Amino acid sequence: MVNVYEIIGLLAAFITTASFLPQVIKTYKTKDTSGLSLTMYITFFIGIVLWLIYGIHLNSLPMILANFITAILSLFLIIMKLKHK
């Protein structure tokens, strides 16, 4: 059953994932990765994968959705950085 807290969680997932998109779009368009820190994004990626594992354990749809998408987006930025550095 979807309750009010699930909706709050899904809204949180949508907002924080969306706030990550401008960086991804900018990097995709310009291929300019000079301002990106590889160490930071690798660290962040590991953190997101751990949140994903934790979210699967909690059986939380908002956490699984948000962290799965954010993991893919941050992995994309890491690949762009490695390819265009």
Add this chain to the structure above:
Amino acid sequence: MVNVYEIIGLLAAFITTASFLPQVIKTYKTKDTSGLSLTMYITFFIGIVLWLIYGIHLNSLPMILANFITAILSLFLIIMKLKHK
């Protein structure tokens, strides 16, 4: 009882919160907020507050800790942006 998933969650909380710190330290030191998007940080802050509410509902210590600290840090960046723009 602290199980392995709580440890994974706490590690996730520590890593993703820590990955936010360099921006906060840089902004605190330089007072240079020209590269920060006010709209993005306000949106992000709202998302984090929603995650915090959701984390309190799930009674998840890692989510409460991570989102409480990140909310304070992003609020700090918002205040710096408003003060030094």
